[in-house]
Amino acid sequence: xxxxxxxWRQKNASDKGAFxxxxxxxxxxxxxxxxxxxxxxxxxxxxxxDPVHFDHDCREGICGMCxxxxxxxxxxxxxxTTCQLHMRSFSDGETITIEPWRAxxxxxxxxxxxxxxxxxxxxxxxxxxxxxxxxxxxANEIPxxxxxxxxxxxxxxxxxCGACVAACKNASAMLFTSAKISQLAMLPQGxxxxxxxxxxxxxxxxxxxxxxxxxxGACEAECPKGISLTNIARMNREYFSASVKSENV
Amino acid sequence: xxxxxxxPIGPLAEKWTKHKFNSKLVNPANKRKYExxxxxxxxxxxxxxxxxxxxxxxxxxxxxxxxxxRAHSIAAQGGINAAKNYQNDGDSVYRLFYDTIKGGDxxxxxxxxxxxxxxxxNIIDQCVAQGVPFAREYGGLLANRSxxxxxxxxxxxxxxxxxxxxxxxxxxALSRQVANGKVKLYPRTEMMDxxxxxxxxxxxxxxNLITGKIETHAAHAVLLCTGGYGNVFFLSTNAMGSNVTAAxxxxxxxxxxxxxxxxxxxxxxIPVSGDHQSKLTLMxxxxxxxxxxxxxxxxxxAQKLRKGEIKPRDIKDEDRDYxxxxxxxxxxxxxxxxxxxxxxKDVCDEGRGVNETGQAVFLDFRDAINRDSEDAIRARxxxxxxxxxxxxxxxxxxxxxxIYPAVHYTMGGLWVDYNLSTTVPGLYxxxxxxxxxxxxxxxxxxxxxxxxxxxxxxxxxxxxxxxAQIGPAPVDTNHPxxxxxxKGVKDAIQKLLSIxxxxxxxxxxxxxxxxxxxxxxxxxxxxxxxxxxGMIQELRKEFWRDVKVLGANEExxxxxxxxxxxxxxxxxxxxxxxxxxxxSESCGGHFRxxxxxxxxxxxxxxxxxxxxxxxxxxxENSPETxxxxxxxxxxxxxxxxSYK
Numbered sequence: 001x002x003x004x005x006x007x008w009r010q011k012n013a014s015d016k017g018a019f020x021x022x023x024x025x026x027x028x029x030x031x032x033x034x035x036x037x038x039x040x041x042x043x044x045x046x047x048x049x050d051p052v053h054f055d056h057d058c059r060e061g062i063c064g065m066c067x068x069x070x071x072x073x074x075x076x077x078x079x080x081t082t083c084q085l086h087m088r089s090f091s092d093g094e095t096i097t098i099e100p101w102r103a104x105x106x107x108x109x110x111x112x113x114x115x116x117x118x119x120x121x122x123x124x125x126x127x128x129x130x131x132x133x134x135x136x137x138x139a140n141e142i143p144x145x146x147x148x149x150x151x152x153x154x155x156x157x158x159x160x161c162g163a164c165v166a167a168c169k170n171a172s173a174m175l176f177t178s179a180k181i182s183q184l185a186m187l188p189q190g191x192x193x194x195x196x197x198x199x200x201x202x203x204x205x206x207x208x209x210x211x212x213x214x215x216x217g218a219c220e221a222e223c224p225k226g227i228s229l230t231n232i233a234r235m236n237r238e239y240f241s242a243s244v245k246s247e248n249v
Numbered sequence: 250x251x252x253x254x255x256x257p258i259g260p261l262a263e264k265w266t267k268h269k270f271n272s273k274l275v276n277p278a279n280k281r282k283y284e285x286x287x288x289x290x291x292x293x294x295x296x297x298x299x300x301x302x303x304x305x306x307x308x309x310x311x312x313x314x315x316x317x318x319r320a321h322s323i324a325a326q327g328g329i330n331a332a333k334n335y336q337n338d339g340d341s342v343y344r345l346f347y348d349t350i351k352g353g354d355x356x357x358x359x360x361x362x363x364x365x366x367x368x369x370x371n372i373i374d375q376c377v378a379q380g381v382p383f384a385r386e387y388g389g390l391l392a393n394r395s396x397x398x399x400x401x402x403x404x405x406x407x408x409x410x411x412x413x414x415x416x417x418x419x420x421x422a423l424s425r426q427v428a429n430g431k432v433k434l435y436p437r438t439e440m441m442d443x444x445x446x447x448x449x450x451x452x453x454x455x456x457n458l459i460t461g462k463i464e465t466h467a468a469h470a471v472l473l474c475t476g477g478y479g480n481v482f483f484l485s486t487n488a489m490g491s492n493v494t495a496a497x498x499x500x501x502x503x504x505x506x507x508x509x510x511x512x513x514x515x516x517x518x519i520p521v522s523g524d525h526q527s528k529l530t531l532m533x534x535x536x537x538x539x540x541x542x543x544x545x546x547x548x549x550x551a552q553k554l555r556k557g558e559i560k561p562r563d564i565k566d567e568d569r570d571y572x573x574x575x576x577x578x579x580x581x582x583x584x585x586x587x588x589x590x591x592x593x594k595d596v597c598d599e600g601r602g603v604n605e606t607g608q609a610v611f612l613d614f615r616d617a618i619n620r621d622s623e624d625a626i627r628a629r630x631x632x633x634x635x636x637x638x639x640x641x642x643x644x645x646x647x648x649x650x651x652i653y654p655a656v657h658y659t660m661g662g663l664w665v666d667y668n669l670s671t672t673v674p675g676l677y678x679x680x681x682x683x684x685x686x687x688x689x690x691x692x693x694x695x696x697x698x699x700x701x702x703x704x705x706x707x708x709x710x711x712x713x714x715x716x717a718q719i720g721p722a723p724v725d726t727n728h729p730x731x732x733x734x735x736k737g738v739k740d741a742i743q744k745l746l747s748i749x750x751x752x753x754x755x756x757x758x759x760x761x762x763x764x765x766x767x768x769x770x771x772x773x774x775x776x777x778x779x780x781x782x783g784m785i786q787e788l789r790k791e792f793w794r795d796v797k798v799l800g801a802n803e804e805x806x807x808x809x810x811x812x813x814x815x816x817x818x819x820x821x822x823x824x825x826x827x828x829x830x831x832x833s834e835s836c837g838g839h840f841r842x843x844x845x846x847x848x849x850x851x852x853x854x855x856x857x858x859x860x861x862x863x864x865x866x867x868x869e870n871s872p873e874t875x876x877x878x879x880x881x882x883x884x885x886x887x888x889x890x891s892y893k
Contacts, residue, residue: 012804028523032640035525038755045753045808050800053807055315057488059528061636062413063319084639109459110805117436120316124428128421129380133300133705134371136378140335143389153382153407156414160318189380 064159170211280305290317293680294474296704325412353688483762515657689837
């Protein structure tokens with residue numbers, strides 16, 4: 001395959017940044033998208049040009065590190081992570097535009113690399129059960145209906161990549177935040193701190209500068225792990241319920 | 250130096266309890282005066298950092314990823330073992346201990362393995378309390394599946410994403426301590442060196458990957474939870490960033506490196522498809538519960554398959570060789586990983602491989618789908634089947650998967666005693682980064698168990714004994730050793746940047762990977778290993794003469810990061826070859842062609858090799874010194890491992 005790549009280059013956080021066009025040839029349809037980027041970077045390196053920086057690690061769709069905005073879609077045209085996207089999803093001669101995630105709460109570090117520390121801080125605000133190591137009951141003393149466990153798992157499967165934020169016109173982090181709130185709200189282990197968790201995580205999300213949700217569903221449509229919009233509804237319910245009952249507000 | 254394993258004396262089942270009682274304690278008010286550095290935030294690192302912070306220690310946690318949640322433990326698929334005996338099928342702590350010792354081909358330390366089995370039950374309790382959504386039965390209790398090398402069902406799982414769920418559990422515990430101010434987090438920060446003062450580990454040197462700033466951090470103890478070194482092979486199932494740098498630099502500061510030649514080649518991975526390939530993808534071993542492994546009985550049929558003249562479904566049952574079921578009737582498709590991998594290599598070497606390259610065997614779900622329905626199989630392995638289809642473009646519900654072995658895990662690592670302390674006092678190593686527990690071959694679903702055992706339930710006890718002895722006097726980075734280590738790191742970076750040669754870092758990494766896979770992979774012999782040693786030495790020289798590392802230190806520079814890691818792999822590779830040469834027996838994942846039984850199984854030499862080989866770094870480009878820790882078996886009888 002022969003392709004034209006339009007890639008966002010930005011030297012560092014304070015640089016203005018711009019698109020640079022790179023022609024590339026000899027790409028096999030079996031390559032993953034990131035392997036295609038590897039080929040480009042090898043060519044750039046041999047020519048003595050700075051390789052395009054992008055985040056990636058596990059390359060099997062689970063670590064959530066890769067984060068490219070390809071042709072107007074986070075992780076490209078398929079509902080998967082960029083590392084699991086293969087060149088057979090593109091056609092010969094195509095022009096591919098590659099940008100970083102765009103969101104005020106995800107500042108660009110360099111080229112296609114962004115800082116997603118805001119997600120960590122949302123989890124730090126309450127995305128856990130307050131138990132110390134040791135002194136917990138036997139695992140089978142907490143029976144959980146299979147349906148509930150499965151549903152909680154569906155929320156827990158979020159990989160924290162940030163595609164939901166990148167897809168949203170408001171750069172809202174509701175899908176990410178609600179997935180964790182939902183997981184713990186559904187499970188018996190999460191009941192004790194259910195209200196304060198919703199309050200604190202939502203407050204942190206707002207502090208980080210993520211936008212509000214206007215129910216367009218773009219996040220769900222682009223989520224590589226199929227996290228459902230239902231989570232946002234559940235989070236809203238949790239939050240409103242907390243704001244009525246909680247002593248913290 | 251004599252290697253003292255510090256294994257407690259007394260009956261096996263009482264060792265850990267007794268040892269905990271005999272360990273000194275740090276009183277709660279004093280704990281906050283101690284600082285502990287944890288490098289790596291995978292299962293071992295995150296669980297250790299969280300647990301130590303809960304106890305009251307001041308913790309600094311470092312990872313090279315942008316968030317601790319991305320450590321490569323996240324990618325573990327199949328499950329985690331624990332001797333709960335929830336299935337009433339005869340499991341016990343002793344049986345898990347025995348299976349692990351035997352699975353490791355009698356090359357691990359009895360006391361450590363027993364402790365691992367003992368605390369395995371606590372891990373499951375801990376994870377459930379954190380809200381880890383394990384698979385459950387309709388009655389609401391936990392479900393189990395079986396895994397290779399065991400005849401009981403003791404593996405707990407969360408679909409095919411068990412590592413993810415366990416890591417997110419540990420990450421949540423860690424995040425909670427960050428919020429409490431007990432852990433300070435340093436993401437996108439790479440450890441570049443360990444600082445030792447008077448023989449004790451007293452801190453580390455790091456590089457901020459965004460700004461390039463070289464910094465020093467002091468502590469009373471340093472924990473290396475930095476994973477394995479499988480990426481020395483370039484192609485492996487490891488994440489792209491997984492590296493040996495932290496462990497290797499510690500090694501050069503005095504920590505012995507044990508059994509580096511023990512690498513696990515996982516039998517069920519997606520085969521290599523071309524030169525562009527950057528990594529190999531694992532298909533969980535749990536698939537062998539329902540998938541049947543086969544190749545055609547004849548080379549002729551295999552050739553027709555390779556040319557695309559026939560489809561796998563066209564081959565009748567009587568023309569298929571379900572070779573694992575045939576050779577190992579009692580374990581069948583669930584033989585341990587080393588046995589499954591070697592057999593796949595053998596049938597492909599005979600010319601019966603099934604893809605274009607001839608380097609693949611089938612993993613077929615036809616019979617399981619006919620027996621249990623497609624929906625049942627989808628419920629068990631849906632995400633794995635999707636991933637397979639995504640990568641290969643083939644639908645495994647309709648046509649058998651093609652699989653081939655790939656480098657997956659390294660049993661070798663920093664030598665540690667029963668306390669998980671390396672040979673440098675104050676320097677600990679946890680999880681895959683150490684050499685303990687798995688011997689010469691790790692059983693499936695045991696890596697997650699070991700990482701969490703070390704972090705949640707072992708090091709929080711053993712570190713107290715050391716800290717109580719050295720006392721809580723404050724530490725700082727003013728000692729000249731810090732400045733010296735910092736300068737060493739800066740000089741090494743400058744050297745890499747100044748070569749300005751003609752070949753890329755990946756060029757050298759791939760070349761090293763080829764050498765390792767060819768001569769130090771699934772089958773090894775003295776001739777090949779000797780050749781490989783020379784080739785690695787040459788390649789290393791060429792690297793330092795001709796590598797091209799662009800850019801500067803004072804910026805995000807992924808080429809520089811890679812170059813610095815590959816430089817360490819180039820040194821480690823040679824030590825792996827030395828270790829493989831020295832161990833002229835076969836055991837577990839280390840298969841020396843010179844040492845096999847008449848029917849081609851690994852043949853151990855217990856008289857001469859029942860020891861852990863711990864290597865001591867002497868000087869740059871000099872041979873390392875071998876120290877032997879004899880392995881004493883008081884409870885199990887060493888036998889020829891048989892899964893027939």
